[in-house]
Amino acid sequence: MRETRLDTARIRAARRVIDPIFLDTPLYRGEALEPVLGCTVSIKLETANPVRSFKARGTEMVASLLADGDSRAVVCASAGNLGQALAWSGRGRSLDTTVVASRFATAAKLDRIRALGATLELVDGDHELARERAADIARYEGIRLVEDSLDIETCEGAATIGLELVDAAPSFDAVLIALGGGALATGVGHVMKDLAPDVEVICVQPLGAPAMTLSWRGRHVVTTESADTIADGVAGRRPIPAVLDDLLLVADDAVLVQEASIIAGMRLLLDHAGLVVEPSAALGIAAILEDRERFAGRHVVTIVCGSNVDMDAYHRWAGAARLPAGP
Structure with a gap:
């Protein structure tokens, strides 16, 4: 079972x-x-x-844990909504937030991620390629990777x-x-x-x-x-x-x-x-x-x-x- x-x-x-x-x-x-x-x-x-x-219900949980820890940086891949939510939750807790997204994602979502103060990196591919790039950034920089649904x-x-x-x-x-x-x-x-x-x-x-x-x-x-x-x-x-x-x-x-x-x-x-x-x-x-x-x-x-x-x-x-x- x-x-x-x-x-x-x-x-x-x-x-x-x-x-x-x-x-x-x-x-x-x-x-x-x-x-x-x-x-x-x-x-x-x-x-x-x-x-x-609805995504901030989850990113609030993630950001609150990071705010109490030693690491002040976080990265995620997003089609747009998770990135906005993590940027909002991270901004309120002074976290350094990076969002990786496809350059073909909805422009309004990408603009809002930038407006919320996150670093936005775009990839020439779909969301799965963005996930791979976010994992690379987390590994190379030693920061927290937020994986929607897995976390x-x-x-x-x-x-x-x-x-x-x-x-x-x-x-x-x-x-x-x-x-x-x-x-x-x-x-x-x-x-x-x-x-x-x-x-x-x-x-x-x-x-x-x-x-x-x-x-x-x-x-x-x-x-x-x-x-x-x-x-x-x-x-x-x-x-x-x-x-x-x-x-x-x-x-x-x-x-x-x-x-x-x-x-x-x-x-x-x-x-x-x-x-x-x-x-x-x-x-x-x-x-x-x-x-x-x-x-x-x-x-x-x-x-x-x-x-x-x-x-x-x-x-x-x-x-x-x-x-x-x-x-």
Whole structure:
């Protein structure tokens, strides 16, 4: 029997470490969405904070540990959101923060990393190449490498979202979670299975970046040669074995959705909830759109996990969005 790396007591303790500005985020019924989706939908909104994503729940944990230690430098690879979060958490604790990213990452995310005072290094490749470069920097300079999802602090910080869902005395019976590296899915999934085991944990990933979903389905790590999706925040190709082991213990299902459904989900969140979101944050809505029959009559929560999006691209996507045909 596999054992998880996550611990509910540590997750509860994390709430005393994370800056309150990132905690107790809004949870509310998205009633205007419901006639279109055919089910009851609640939104857990993780965008109303200084870095506009859930990632700082984890980086606050990492930065607090470093602030109490001898090393004052840290490096990570990021598609954008982790880098912003680590830059914000590091700035508040006088840490020397370096972020490695693909030069093809969303420009708005890169600009914000710079604005938060981090050193930004760009690589001519995708996120996996950025991960390799960040590991090299950590090794050569002898500084702390933060690896999203592998570092348990990133998972247990994200897991505090699950505590807030449970504390809301949930009437929902499923939670839809964007799946990329796995920190959000394993963290929230762990809390659900420990404290609200009747809630179905459904992970959602783009069809064009399916590595973790394929790994979950096969129960072993599956890597892919490429990732082709607008949802850059979840576009990994090489799942981390320890994270997959955690995910196998908590996920009830992992589904893949098409790009058209992601775009339609973004448009629905704009038109019916007044929310501008990045593609990764619309994955839950996309999953409902592609399988309305599965969710009909149910109450689901979708975690809207980020709103750092290139606005030019957003206007193109939102303007072109069309709802997929129902079953």
